[in-house]
Amino acid sequence: MAFTVVMPQQGNSVETCIIYRWRKNVGESVAKGEILLDIETDKAVIEIESGVNGVLLETYYQAGDEVPVKTPIAVIGQPGAHTSAAQPAAETIAASPRARKRAAEAGVDLASRRGTGAQGRIIERDVLDAVLPRLTPAARALAESGMPIPPNGTGIGGRITTDDMLGAANAAYSTIPEAAVDPETQPASSSHAADELTIISLRGVRKITAERMLESLQTSAQLTLTASADARALQAYRARLKASESTLGLSDISLNDLMLFAVARTLRGFPDLNATLEDDVIRQSATVHLGFAVDSPRGLLVPVIRSAERLTLQALARESQRLIEAAGKLAPDDLSGGTFTVSNLGAFGVETFTPILNSPQVAILGVGKIDLKPIQGDSEVQFIPHLHLSLTIDHRAVDGAPAARFLQALCRNIAQFDLLLAQ
Amino acid sequence: MNTHYDLIIIGAGAGGYTAAERAGAAGKRVLLIEKAQLGGVCINVGCIPAKTLFQSAKIYRQLQDTERFGVHVDSVRFDMREVIARKRRIVAQLREGVRQQIERRGGVILQAEARLTGRKTVRADSVTYSAERILIASGASPVIPELPGIDQPYVFTTTQLFDLETLPSSLVILGGTPIALNVASIYALAGSKVTLITDQPALLPDVDEEIRALLLRDLSAIDFHLGSHVTQIVDKSVHISSPSATHEVRADAVLISGERAPNLTGFGLEEVGIDADTRIHVDDYMRTNVPGVYAIGDVTGISMWAHSAARMAQVAVNHMFGTVDRFRQDTVPFFLHTYPEIASVGLTEAAAKARGIPVQIARLPLTANASFLIENDAQRGLCKMVVDRRTNVVIGVHLYGGECSTLVLGAAAMLEDEFRVQDIQQMIFAHPTLSEVLRDTLDELR
Numbered sequence: 001m002a003f004t005v006v007m008p009q010q011g012n013s014v015e016t017c018i019i020y021r022w023r024k025n026v027g028e029s030v031a032k033g034e035i036l037l038d039i040e041t042d043k044a045v046i047e048i049e050s051g052v053n054g055v056l057l058e059t060y061y062q063a064g065d066e067v068p069v070k071t072p073i074a075v076i077g078q079p080g081a082h083t084s085a086a087q088p089a090a091e092t093i094a095a096s097p098r099a100r101k102r103a104a105e106a107g108v109d110l111a112s113r114r115g116t117g118a119q120g121r122i123i124e125r126d127v128l129d130a131v132l133p134r135l136t137p138a139a140r141a142l143a144e145s146g147m148p149i150p151p152n153g154t155g156i157g158g159r160i161t162t163d164d165m166l167g168a169a170n171a172a173y174s175t176i177p178e179a180a181v182d183p184e185t186q187p188a189s190s191s192h193a194a195d196e197l198t199i200i201s202l203r204g205v206r207k208i209t210a211e212r213m214l215e216s217l218q219t220s221a222q223l224t225l226t227a228s229a230d231a232r233a234l235q236a237y238r239a240r241l242k243a244s245e246s247t248l249g250l251s252d253i254s255l256n257d258l259m260l261f262a263v264a265r266t267l268r269g270f271p272d273l274n275a276t277l278e279d280d281v282i283r284q285s286a287t288v289h290l291g292f293a294v295d296s297p298r299g300l301l302v303p304v305i306r307s308a309e310r311l312t313l314q315a316l317a318r319e320s321q322r323l324i325e326a327a328g329k330l331a332p333d334d335l336s337g338g339t340f341t342v343s344n345l346g347a348f349g350v351e352t353f354t355p356i357l358n359s360p361q362v363a364i365l366g367v368g369k370i371d372l373k374p375i376q377g378d379s380e381v382q383f384i385p386h387l388h389l390s391l392t393i394d395h396r397a398v399d400g401a402p403a404a405r406f407l408q409a410l411c412r413n414i415a416q417f418d419l420l421l422a423q
Numbered sequence: 424m425n426t427h428y429d430l431i432i433i434g435a436g437a438g439g440y441t442a443a444e445r446a447g448a449a450g451k452r453v454l455l456i457e458k459a460q461l462g463g464v465c466i467n468v469g470c471i472p473a474k475t476l477f478q479s480a481k482i483y484r485q486l487q488d489t490e491r492f493g494v495h496v497d498s499v500r501f502d503m504r505e506v507i508a509r510k511r512r513i514v515a516q517l518r519e520g521v522r523q524q525i526e527r528r529g530g531v532i533l534q535a536e537a538r539l540t541g542r543k544t545v546r547a548d549s550v551t552y553s554a555e556r557i558l559i560a561s562g563a564s565p566v567i568p569e570l571p572g573i574d575q576p577y578v579f580t581t582t583q584l585f586d587l588e589t590l591p592s593s594l595v596i597l598g599g600t601p602i603a604l605n606v607a608s609i610y611a612l613a614g615s616k617v618t619l620i621t622d623q624p625a626l627l628p629d630v631d632e633e634i635r636a637l638l639l640r641d642l643s644a645i646d647f648h649l650g651s652h653v654t655q656i657v658d659k660s661v662h663i664s665s666p667s668a669t670h671e672v673r674a675d676a677v678l679i680s681g682e683r684a685p686n687l688t689g690f691g692l693e694e695v696g697i698d699a700d701t702r703i704h705v706d707d708y709m710r711t712n713v714p715g716v717y718a719i720g721d722v723t724g725i726s727m728w729a730h731s732a733a734r735m736a737q738v739a740v741n742h743m744f745g746t747v748d749r750f751r752q753d754t755v756p757f758f759l760h761t762y763p764e765i766a767s768v769g770l771t772e773a774a775a776k777a778r779g780i781p782v783q784i785a786r787l788p789l790t791a792n793a794s795f796l797i798e799n800d801a802q803r804g805l806c807k808m809v810v811d812r813r814t815n816v817v818i819g820v821h822l823y824g825g826e827c828s829t830l831v832l833g834a835a836a837m838l839e840d841e842f843r844v845q846d847i848q849q850m851i852f853a854h855p856t857l858s859e860v861l862r863d864t865l866d867e868l869r
Contacts, residue, residue: 137843138842141814155751155840155841156751159840161841287700310698312693331714333706
């Protein structure tokens with residue numbers, strides 16, 4: 001008996017996943033619960049366990065392939081088992097366009113359906129037969145009136161309810177249905193034979209980053225303000241932490257952690273910057289879910305520290321450390337739901353830059369390097385270390401003056417970091 | 424003793440012990456840590472004692488009103504000492520049942536204070552235990568108001584009141600929660616003079632308006648002081664101040680039954696970085712912000728009923744071990760052991776309108792139901808059903824009268840599977856039973 005492994009559905013919005021790597025080779029045995037492969041979504045790498053004991057008989061895709069969810073990707077069984085029944089959805093499946101559309105919406109594998117149309121062609125009814133039992137009677141009535149059926153339900157036993165139907169109908173359907181049925185066969189990257197060009201197609205994190213950055217700039221009114229903060233208190237505090245007894249567990253708290261702490265605490269008083277703007281609605285958050293940009297091997301990731309304004313410095317530092325260490329395999333939930341973002345390029349010697357908003361958030365802070373700045377003292381000019389800060393806001397949601405006030409408060413809190421700790 | 428488990432549960436109330444049973448049944452190694460008694464508030468000082476007292480009080484009440492059924496009873500006496508003794512037996516039996524259910528599935532029960540020391544570690548009795556998953560089910564505690572005289576020996580929470588072997592001739596209840604109303608109703612039935620004082624302007628704000636009014640009118644034996652507060656308790660007398668007047672009420676016993684606050688301190692939530700302010704924040708799968716750590720029941724502040732906690736336990740265990748499930752708040756049943764009872768599930772007309780759902784309301788007096796008429800004679804009763812006009816789905820059922828809480832399961836099942844009016848009309852309802860009102864009410868729709 002052969003068992004078909006299908007690309008699992010990772011959340012409602014994910015339509016395709018990339019095979020990151022196979023942990024098993026064809027011919028190797030695999031135990032139930034053992035990791036079979038890693039897949040990559042736009043947000044995370046996820047380990048996929050084998051659901052059965054057996055031998056990996058066949059794989060249909062290579063590492064780097066982008067595969068629609070619910071598509072068969074491998075077969076596990078006893079050696080010699082018949083695997084042809086578990087072939088991936090091939091382009092040769094005869095199905096009506098309406099059947100394809102339904103299948104794509106509801107996550108039905110067309111290959112698993114028997115066609116009852118002319119010459120065995122799969123028609124809409126054949127797809128609906130697979131889905132309708134998962135719908136409540138009322139949802140079924142909506143489906144029969146032509147409303148799209150979402151792949152996942154929130155009702156009892158995972159049943160699809162009218163709320164799920166209405167939600168799916170409202171969601172913008174950007175998929176081309178056929179894309180979900182015909183697996184892409186292009187390799188992830190191919191180098192031109194004769195010249196040095198490396199051609200990398202946009203996929204996974206890179207593709208999502210590309211789309212989001214462009215969308216951010218195209219759909220919001222971005223304005224960047226810059227300022228610098230007296231960094232002496234910050235540096236002195238960091239030096240104390242570094243010199244502290246290792247038993248206290250404070251010596252690894254970084255300058256970036258101090259910055260995240262200062263930002264989170266300062267944001268408490270500025271709800272208009274701790275907000276998102278979507279569909280003409282500004283949502284100000286009472287808690288600060290603080291995103292921070294991490295340069296991971298897989299590209300730019302922005303993990304989110306939940307309720308950052310309530311954490312002690314040590315708790316915040318631990319959480320940021322965990323998120324950085326886990327960057328390659330963070331769960332989607334660790335990467336979403338942020339209300340404000342910090343991007344720190346100071347370590348690379350960057351003075352100032354104009355960060356791009358992490359949509360739909362309305363503000364992002366760029367942190368630059370620390371430079372000496374001449375300041376006129378009582379009798380002479382002093383050179384005082386200052387930290388460069390640049391704040392990009394969405395001018396649709398926030399005006400310049402409140403943004404400036406936030407930046408001013410942040411500079412003050414950094415300059416008086418020891419006092420901020422006491423608050 | 425083994426120190427590594429698949430699941431460690433902190434707190435053995437309705438949520439914690441249900442999770443231990445469910446995870447044990449799924450073959451998982453479970454450690455259940457409880458600092459006080461197995462069963463938590465529900466079994467020891469909440470639902471179970473209340474229902475036991477209600478049962479005795481209801482029989483007592485019914486025996487005073489038998490003539491209209493052609494039955495004559497010579498003398499009736501309510502003996503609180505015997506009622507409490509019975510309660511203790513029932514509580515002990517249920518607690519033992521919980522222990523057996525958990526232990527026969529391989530679960531380990533530890534009586535100790537637990538403390539989270541990491542994402543996967545809990546310290547108890549100076550031993551560090553580890554588990555892949557941790558479930559917090561630490562419950563909630565009554566908020567004790569700061570008030571002169573609050574420390575008098577006759578001021579109780581339900582922990583002491585439900586163990587009091589004499590029926591107080593006068594009982595003053597501080598608080599306007601559904602539970603406060605429930606306790607008020609039970610003691611009034613048993614013969615106490617009950618006064619309920621709350622600073623809230625209205626009781627049961629989430630209950631259907633018409634049903635609320637009917638209930639409160641029928642609970643006229645209870646003296647309600649709404650929008651009032653207590654200034655002090657002195658010499659078995661409770662001093663009340665309302666915007667219009669001040670007065671004193673005699674109190675042999677005072678019960679504190681106001682808000683209950685999630686138990687959040689003293690077991691390491693901050694150190695592990697769990698997102699909690701006045702409650703632990705969880706998603707529909709009962710996950711906290713910390714991976715691998717779940718929370719259920721009162722501590723989440725979502726729905727502070729034992730049946731919600733038990734359901735959340737099932738959701739959390741399912742999610743931990745790979746079954747798709749989620750907690751659906753809209754189908755949490757509600758009922759009170761008042762006399763007559765009140766019960767509901769789903770949205771009220773007002774709640775549906777607030778969500779922008781176009782609705783149609785069906786209503787039927789329960790005296791139209793043969794069974795109700797036989798059992799209750801002239802007592803009032805009402806069934807109201809809320810129907811979504813767009814889909815014809817029943818989205819709320821609200822009942823008042825008799826023992827209507829018996830219908831709430833059927834109503835919840837209808838809501839869970841989104842039964843439409845025409846689906847319910849195709850079901851068979853046993854005759855003569857009260858359940859027929861669920862069909863007959865819908866027949867009133869035009």
